Amino acid sequence: MASHTRQRLVALVGAAGLALTVAACGGNNTGAKDNLDKPECTAFKDYAGHAGKKVTIYASIRDKEADLLQESWKQFADCTGIKVEYEGSGEFETQLNVKVNGNNAPDVAFVPQPGLIDTFVKGNKLKPVSDKTKSLATQNYSADWLRYATFNGNLYGAPLGSNVKSFVWYSPKMFQEKGYKVPETWDQLIALSNTIAGTGIKPWCAGIESGVATGWPATDWIEDVLLRDQGPDVYDQWVAHSIPFNDPKIASATDRVGSILKNPNFVNGGIGDVKSIATTAFQDGGLPIVQGKCAFHRQASFYANQWPDSAKVAADGDVFAFYFPPVDPSKGKPVLGAGEFVVAFNDRPEVQAVQTYLASAHHANSRAKLGNWVSANKQLDLNNVASPIDKESVKILQDPKTVFRFDGSDLMPSGVGAGSFWKGMTDWITGKDTKSTLDSIEASWPK
Amino acid sequence: MTAHAEAPAIPTATTPQRTAAGRVRKRLTSRWASAASLIIALLWTVPTFGLFISSIRPEDEIKSNGWWNFFAKPQFTLDNYQEVLFGTSSSSGRLAGFFINSLVITIPSVLFPLAFCALAAYALAWTKFRGRDWVYIGIFALQIVPLQMALVPLLQFFSSTFDLEGTASFAQVWFAHTAFAIPLGTFLLHNFMAELPGDVIEAARVDGAGHARIFRQVVLPLIVPALASFGIFQFLWVWNDLLVALVFSSGSDVRPLTVRLAELAGTRGNEWQRLTSGAFVSIVIPLIVFLSLQRFFVRGLLAGSVKG
Numbered sequence: 001m002a003s004h005t006r007q008r009l010v011a012l013v014g015a016a017g018l019a020l021t022v023a024a025c026g027g028n029n030t031g032a033k034d035n036l037d038k039p040e041c042t043a044f045k046d047y048a049g050h051a052g053k054k055v056t057i058y059a060s061i062r063d064k065e066a067d068l069l070q071e072s073w074k075q076f077a078d079c080t081g082i083k084v085e086y087e088g089s090g091e092f093e094t095q096l097n098v099k100v101n102g103n104n105a106p107d108v109a110f111v112p113q114p115g116l117i118d119t120f121v122k123g124n125k126l127k128p129v130s131d132k133t134k135s136l137a138t139q140n141y142s143a144d145w146l147r148y149a150t151f152n153g154n155l156y157g158a159p160l161g162s163n164v165k166s167f168v169w170y171s172p173k174m175f176q177e178k179g180y181k182v183p184e185t186w187d188q189l190i191a192l193s194n195t196i197a198g199t200g201i202k203p204w205c206a207g208i209e210s211g212v213a214t215g216w217p218a219t220d221w222i223e224d225v226l227l228r229d230q231g232p233d234v235y236d237q238w239v240a241h242s243i244p245f246n247d248p249k250i251a252s253a254t255d256r257v258g259s260i261l262k263n264p265n266f267v268n269g270g271i272g273d274v275k276s277i278a279t280t281a282f283q284d285g286g287l288p289i290v291q292g293k294c295a296f297h298r299q300a301s302f303y304a305n306q307w308p309d310s311a312k313v314a315a316d317g318d319v320f321a322f323y324f325p326p327v328d329p330s331k332g333k334p335v336l337g338a339g340e341f342v343v344a345f346n347d348r349p350e351v352q353a354v355q356t357y358l359a360s361a362h363h364a365n366s367r368a369k370l371g372n373w374v375s376a377n378k379q380l381d382l383n384n385v386a387s388p389i390d391k392e393s394v395k396i397l398q399d400p401k402t403v404f405r406f407d408g409s410d411l412m413p414s415g416v417g418a419g420s421f422w423k424g425m426t427d428w429i430t431g432k433d434t435k436s437t438l439d440s441i442e443a444s445w446p447k
Numbered sequence: 448m449t450a451h452a453e454a455p456a457i458p459t460a461t462t463p464q465r466t467a468a469g470r471v472r473k474r475l476t477s478r479w480a481s482a483a484s485l486i487i488a489l490l491w492t493v494p495t496f497g498l499f500i501s502s503i504r505p506e507d508e509i510k511s512n513g514w515w516n517f518f519a520k521p522q523f524t525l526d527n528y529q530e531v532l533f534g535t536s537s538s539s540g541r542l543a544g545f546f547i548n549s550l551v552i553t554i555p556s557v558l559f560p561l562a563f564c565a566l567a568a569y570a571l572a573w574t575k576f577r578g579r580d581w582v583y584i585g586i587f588a589l590q591i592v593p594l595q596m597a598l599v600p601l602l603q604f605f606s607s608t609f610d611l612e613g614t615a616s617f618a619q620v621w622f623a624h625t626a627f628a629i630p631l632g633t634f635l636l637h638n639f640m641a642e643l644p645g646d647v648i649e650a651a652r653v654d655g656a657g658h659a660r661i662f663r664q665v666v667l668p669l670i671v672p673a674l675a676s677f678g679i680f681q682f683l684w685v686w687n688d689l690l691v692a693l694v695f696s697s698g699s700d701v702r703p704l705t706v707r708l709a710e711l712a713g714t715r716g717n718e719w720q721r722l723t724s725g726a727f728v729s730i731v732i733p734l735i736v737f738l739s740l741q742r743f744f745v746r747g748l749l750a751g752s753v754k755g
Contacts, residue, residue, distance in 0.1 A: 089706075
């Protein structure tokens with residue numbers, strides 16, 4: 001008897017499970033409506049006709065920044081009736097591959113590596129942007145930016161957020177007390193470093209430890225200095241591997257980095273000797289500046305989040321950043337940076353509408369007003385950018401003299417850009433010489 | 448009976464001294480060895496203890512100095528737990544909700560394989576049909592297929608055949624975990640079941656019991672230790688799993704605790720103080736499961752592994 005009831009119970013549970021699955025599959029788009037006739041929605045008139053549709057977005061941005069991002073398109077979603085489902089993941093790069101290969105691709109992804117876009121384009125997975133998005137993107141972004149998402153003449157996505165890497169963090173307070181001036185050329189920078197070294201403190205501090213990605217801050221150093229030492233053309237050739245990794249020009253730039261990072265008189269302020277760079281977490285690399293034990297720390301604009309809450313980040317505060325000076329100012333203003341591109345795996349009209357909106361000036365300003373944001377969008381109003389460092393970044397990006405180049409390690413094959421280049425630079429910091437370091441990275445370049 | 452059983456036990460307790468293994472055994476059970484293992488156990492616990500202390504320190508303290516400074520300058524806060532469990536930011540926490548997701552994923556993912564494996568093991572051990580041994584060898588051999596190889600094809604299968612979304616994708620996760628558990632589960636339970644005395648089964652059959660009845664009323668009660676140990680294995684595996692969950696659960700309504708933990712530290716890892724309390728929240732359930740089932744675990748661990 002007891003066994004019969006148990007059998008029935010098992011059958012019931014099974015049936016309930018099935019019913020649940022079926023119920024969850026049914027039922028969507030019932031009575032969805034947009035709000036475009038409301039007065040606050042006039043800006044979105046062009047995006048009519050997608051009410052009730054769903055667009056999924058997948059990206060690596062998470063935490064507070066993800067909250068702000070979702071808030072930035074909330075009005076768009078409310079007005080048009082498009083349901084935007086955002087998901088951020090720390091395993092973005094690998095998971096995106098799995099999802100795409102498993103026919104489970106998101107509608108839209110924010111991809112920070114142009115190399116990855118290239119892979120997906122070659123695999124025929126991505127859809128080119130609509131004409132509307134393309135014309136908006138060409139209007140709002142410089143050709144320097146768009147070329148990283150253009151393949152075979154097709155644009156696959158407009159940039160979204162950006163960061164500027166050509167920054168040197170310093171303490172305005174210390175500079176004022178000691179009467180130092182912000183250097184505007186490489187020679188002034190070195191001269192000031194020598195002056196500071198003469199006062200007994202080591203002027204530079206750095207940290208390149210970052211778990212499995214240890215070494216990446218040093219690759220940014222090389223890229224930034226290469227742009228200054230050899231210019232953007234050599235940089236492009238180097239990234240595309242039309243000159244070898246161990247070319248004398250690259251060696252010259254590497255040695256120029258070495259004149260700071262491997263100079264025992266210059267590093268590692270407040271932390272230790274040259275080798276301590278390799279074991280210091282990149283998050284902690286610049287912190288001695290606040291304690292007055294170090295003067296310079298070259299790191300991207302996003303380092304602003306790493307300072308303790310008590311330190312004021314402003315031109316007249318405890319810490320701020322100046323533009324990493326060029327070797328020859330007459331040759332323009334090279335800027336190293338990175339950012340993500342809004343690419344789509346689907347060309348449904350509502351997906352294209354989201355892509356178009358994210359390329360628009362409206363979104364760039366709506367996101368900037370929420371704070372903690374930099375975009376290369378030319379229509380971004382500086383008044384909407386609150387934090388001083390973000391303002392500085394936007395100014396640099398919008399400066400017509402700026403020659404922008406994307407972070408090279410994101411453009412190289414991942415075995416090099418996210419592998420041997422990182423490792424090579426770590427070895428180089430811990431004592432390996434320039435020639436054998438570059439030789440070994442060159443040897444690792446996929447044939 | 449008891450006297451007979453104990454009598455031969457006396458020589459076996461004394462003989463080991465003579466053999467090499469016996470000497471090792473004697474040393475390992477001495478007072479010094481116990482003291483040493485106690486010290487090792489303590490040392491082993493120090494990092495966990497440190498993590499626990501960290502989880503109740505304020506953020507600035509965690510980030511600026513080591514947990515041992517807590518004893519010199521105690522500062523106590525539950526902010527980390529508050530933030531991790533009930534925070535409102537999209538990544539800062541809401542672990543409470545993801546906790547439920549983890550349970551919803553884990554419980555069926557343990558019960559399904561237990562049921563399927565027990566049935567399969569019974570069929571392979573106590574029914575006779577052509578090719579039975581080959582089926583068994585086939586299932587056994589499947590253990591060597593790494594789960595990573597199956598991820599993409601399985602996902603393709605799901606997204607092109609069913610296209611589940613939202614909470615329906617729980618089914619995907621259950622299916623994946625069940626499928627990946629079956630080879631090992633069947634193997635373990637089969638070996639345990641095959642050891643059951645044939646006389647018992649034979650007697651039940653003579654009394655007129657069919658396979659269903661034998662399985663339910665004779666075999667199941669006898670294999671409880673094996674079921675429990677496999678259950679714990681599977682529970683810990685599913686609870687701690689990140690990979691399968693990342694691939695097969697779609698949308699934050701379905702994500703388990705592990706996925707959220709992996710995102711807690713923020714885009715650039717600057718909020719890592721949350722991991723201290725997050726870690727403790729996530730080990731509560733496995734600890735309860737392990738402690739309440741551990742007496743089966745030790746017994747069942749040997750199940751199917753030692754003959755005779």
